[in-house]
Amino acid sequence: xxxxxxxxxxxxxxxxxxxxxxxxxxxxxxxxxxxxxxxxxxxxxxxxxxxxxxxxxxxxxxxxxxxxxxxxxxxxxxxxxxxxxxxxxxxxxxxxxxxxxxxxxxxxxxxxxxxxxxxxxxxxxxxxxxxxxxxxxxxxxxxxxxxxxxxxxxxxxxxxxxxxxxxxxxxxxxxxxxxxxxxxxxxxxxxxxxxxxxxxxxxxxxxxxxxxxxxxxxxxxxxxxxxxxxxxxxxxxxxxxxxxxxxxxxxxxxxxxxxxxxxxxxxxxxxxxxxxxxxxxxxxxxxxxxxxxxxxxxxxxxxxxxxxxxxxxxxxxxxxxxxxxxxxxxxxxxxxxxxxxxxxxxxxxxxxxxxxxxxxxxxxxxxxxxxxxxxxxxxxxxxxxxxxxxxxxxxxxxxxxxxxxxxxxxxxxxxxxxxxxxxxxxxxxxxxxxxxxxxxxxxxxxxxxxxxxxxxxxxxxxxxxxxxxxxxxxxxxxxxxxxxxxxxxxxxxxxxxxxxxxxxxxxxxxxxxxxxxxxxxxxxxxxxxxxxxxxxxxxxxxxxxxxxxxxxxxxxxxxxxxxxxxxxxxxxxxxx
Ligand SMILES: CSCCC(=O)C(=O)COP(=O)(O)O
Ligand SMILES: [Zn+2]
Numbered sequence: 001x002x003x004x005x006x007x008x009x010x011x012x013x014x015x016x017x018x019x020x021x022x023x024x025x026x027x028x029x030x031x032x033x034x035x036x037x038x039x040x041x042x043x044x045x046x047x048x049x050x051x052x053x054x055x056x057x058x059x060x061x062x063x064x065x066x067x068x069x070x071x072x073x074x075x076x077x078x079x080x081x082x083x084x085x086x087x088x089x090x091x092x093x094x095x096x097x098x099x100x101x102x103x104x105x106x107x108x109x110x111x112x113x114x115x116x117x118x119x120x121x122x123x124x125x126x127x128x129x130x131x132x133x134x135x136x137x138x139x140x141x142x143x144x145x146x147x148x149x150x151x152x153x154x155x156x157x158x159x160x161x162x163x164x165x166x167x168x169x170x171x172x173x174x175x176x177x178x179x180x181x182x183x184x185x186x187x188x189x190x191x192x193x194x195x196x197x198x199x200x201x202x203x204x205x206x207x208x209x210x211x212x213x214x215x216x217x218x219x220x221x222x223x224x225x226x227x228x229x230x231x232x233x234x235x236x237x238x239x240x241x242x243x244x245x246x247x248x249x250x251x252x253x254x255x256x257x258x259x260x261x262x263x264x265x266x267x268x269x270x271x272x273x274x275x276x277x278x279x280x281x282x283x284x285x286x287x288x289x290x291x292x293x294x295x296x297x298x299x300x301x302x303x304x305x306x307x308x309x310x311x312x313x314x315x316x317x318x319x320x321x322x323x324x325x326x327x328x329x330x331x332x333x334x335x336x337x338x339x340x341x342x343x344x345x346x347x348x349x350x351x352x353x354x355x356x357x358x359x360x361x362x363x364x365x366x367x368x369x370x371x372x373x374x375x376x377x378x379x380x381x382x383x384x385x386x387x388x389x390x391x392x393x394x395x396x397x398x399x400x401x402x403x404x405x406x407x408x409x410x411x412x413x414x415x416x417x418x419x420x421x422x423x424x425x426x427x428x429x430x431x432x433x434x435x436x437x438x439x440x441x442x443x444x445x446x447x448x449x450x451x452x453x454x455x456x457x458x459x460x461x462x463x464x465x466x467x468x469x470x471x472x473x474x475x476x477x478x479x480x481x482x483x484x485x486x487x488x489x490x491x492x493x494x495x496x497x498x499x500x501x502x503x504x505x506x507x508x509x510x511x512x513x514x515x516x517x518x519x520x521x522x523x524x525x526x527x528x529x530x531x532x533x534x535x536x537x538x539x540x541x542x543x544x545x546x547x548x549x550x551x552x553x554x555x556x557x558x559x560x561x562x563x564x565x566x567x568x569x570x571x572x573x574x575x576x
Contacts, residue, residue, distance in 0.1 A: 076113065080147070083109050083120045084133035086265065091122060095129035099180035099276075103127060105257060107178045108164035109265050117141050121164060123155035141168070159231035166239045167261045171249075174261040176268035180276065185258035188279040189224055191286050195254060197402035199223045199245070201293040201420060202282050210274025212249050213506065213533065217295065219421060220278065221245065224252045247504070250275055293402070293420045341565050342526050342545040344464045346575030349544050350524040351494075352459060353514065355505075356470040356477065358530030359549040360570070365447035366472075371418065373438055374431050378411055381434050393426035432475050439483040446480030448489065449551065455570040456492035462575075465494030469514065469527075471505055474498045506533040511541035526573065530554045532561040539564075547573070 074082070090107050094100040103125050110119040119139040122131055134151035143165060149155045158164075160179050167177045188200055200222045208214040223241035228234050234253060241251045249271055250260040260275055262268030282292035342349055357363045382388070394413035395406060401422050407413050410430075417427045438444035459466050468477050474496040481489040495518075502517075503510035515522040522542035528549050529535055535546040548557065548564040567573065 076118075079111060080118065080120070080138055081133060083111055083118075084136040084138075087120055087122055087136050088131040088133050090265070090269070091128040091131050094178070094180065095127075097180075097182070097276075099182045099257075099272075100128040101181065104181040105179050106158050106160055107176060107265070107268070108158075108160070109176045110168060111175070113140075117168070118146060119143075119164065119168065121161050122158045123149060123152075124158045125156070141165075162232045162235040163238055163259060166235050166242065167259070170239060170242045171261060173263045174268075175263060176265035177259065177261040178268050178272050179257060179259050180272060181257040182276050182279070184276050184280040184283060185252055186255055187283045189252050189254040189256075191282065191292075192402035193404050194399065196399055197224060198241075198400045200252060200279075200282070200402065201422070202278050203293060203421075204295055205278050205281055205292075207274045207277040207281070211271050211278070212247070215533075219293070220275075221248065222250050222252050222275070223248055224254055226254050227256045247507075291420075295421070341567055341572050342547065343575030344459065344526060344573055345462050348524075349526045350464070350520055351518055351526070352464055352466045352573065353469050353497075353525055353527045353543075354466065354570075355527075355529035355531065355534065355549065356468060356472065356480070358551050358554045359528050360449065360452050360468070361447045361480065362449070362551065363530075363553050369444070369447070370435065373444060374414065374434050375418065377434060377438070377443075378414060381437065382410060390426065390430055394424075394430070397422065397424040397426050428473060428476075432473060432479075435476060435479055439479050444483065446482075446484040448481070448484045448486055449570070450486075451569040451571045452484075453486040453489060453492070455574060456489060458571070458574040460492055465518075466492065467495045467497060467514070467518070468493060469497040469502060469505065469510075471499055474501065505529075505531065506537050508537040508540035511538045511543050515541075515543075528567065528570070528573070532558065532564075535564050536560065 087107055087109060091100055094105060094107065099105050106122045106128055108119060108121045110117045112118075117140070119141065121137045121139060122128070123135050123137065126135065132151065135149045135155065137145060137149060137155075137157050138147035139157075139161075140146055143161070163179070164177045167174050189195075191200065201219050202208070202222075203219045204217050206216055208216060208218060208220050211220055214220055223245045225234065225237040225241050228237075238251055238259065242248065249262065250258060252258050258272070258275065258279075260268060260272045262271055278292075285292045344352060354360050357366050382390075390410050391413070394410060394417070398407055398413050398416050401417070401420065401424075403413075403416055407416065414427060414430065416422075417424050435444060439446070456466055468481070470477055472480075477496045477498065478490060481493060497514055497517075499505075502513050511522055511525075511527065515525060518525070523544045525543050526545045526547060527535070527538045527543045528547045529538075530549045530551065532548075535548060538546040546564055548561050548566040550557075550566050550568050
């Protein structure tokens, strides 16, 4: 840095966070950085902030080096100063984004302090864009004040403080919670004209990738709570929503704004920006007559075969891919060399756990046969059961998922819920009963690949129990395998797991739960699935081998999926 260069000495020109020209370098006489007051804009000690995705964030660092190369060990006081200054700086940028105008909104950050946390919160009712580090409170996890604002000890803590604590207590890994008064968030809570829906669902937007573990074509579900006269009165509802939606990292407040959190302040901010983007998109889409909760009929990257000329009219779910994961010639020699396929029982594994769709059975069977069966046979099924009272429960599900005006027919409710892939207990019950009738009457036969039965027989002969784990209910699983294209396979299966009995398939704890229920170590189980997220979760849980199932019509693998051993037939698991 050249002290004679005027441009470099001008804030904002020629240098970035932390790379201060000597004239601005906030070193104290003992060589430490003074990151406060007028220096608050240049609090990054490195030339840029650390990015999300590793644990080594700016806030987790206790040792830093300045742009001039001086190595500095950060004291807790300096860490506190830096967090205060960071909150002030973030509040200013949130104000500029329209998220913290009129003094509302804000952010809290907490940092580890011995075995406890130090929680930093802004004061209430001040211009958020004018805060300085000196205005910030420092609290412990019992909400005792450790340090009042240096600038004015009589300030009040932000009215959001009880809500920051709800998140910190219910989400132990969260270290930052942001509250926005973004207009996009407010409009998004009004997409349901009855204003009674308990969540908002959005799918098929690229920016969903910025929210938790969502893929482009996943469904993002954000709970909605009703507003209250004062911010602190939202705490109980916020806690209930966070508990009811264990996977959520955000909650909307109707006609008010959004709460969003993350395991670092950078992750929190990225998620808030991504959510705000998709909320804005949802509002626009609704105005264009597009329902943001309904997958597009075409144009998704899962629909990647270009040999059809009917893309515009054919729903994506009706596409059958011809190759394996989009590979026309199934040459797996490289996979087999790179990834050793586990053999049971030869390699010491004690149980086999199988996914259904894309593994034991084709995705097309579920998408093209089972679900259409419900739509096609609904009226006939209902006519034969005039006394069954499905409507109230279905209406309630539709209403709680933003259905607007009350729907008066079962058919409308079913269409609404199925179009949006809403996991509704009432719908599942109705579908289950319809499938049962279909299987009983011989109209339905559960598809299984040709290798399924010989593999099951091999495993039974070699004393390896085989279990099924699917998001479809245990009842639906038993119907499929009990009435399969290869006859009744239930005697060859040792048991079944679904979401109620084991938890979500993308959660690593679910695989531990299954292992515990089987009286096994996770390392003794082989799990096969075509879903990358599930394999990643299983591996995280310590499953002995997580194996990628490659079947015609499965979605293309990314680099993540290619990191798992791949099989093209379940018979590849049978050891010699
Ligand atoms: C116009 S702000 C009303 C209170 C509110 O919604 C909020 O977010 C809290 O603001 P505070 O100034 O108490 O941080
Ligand atoms: Zn607010």
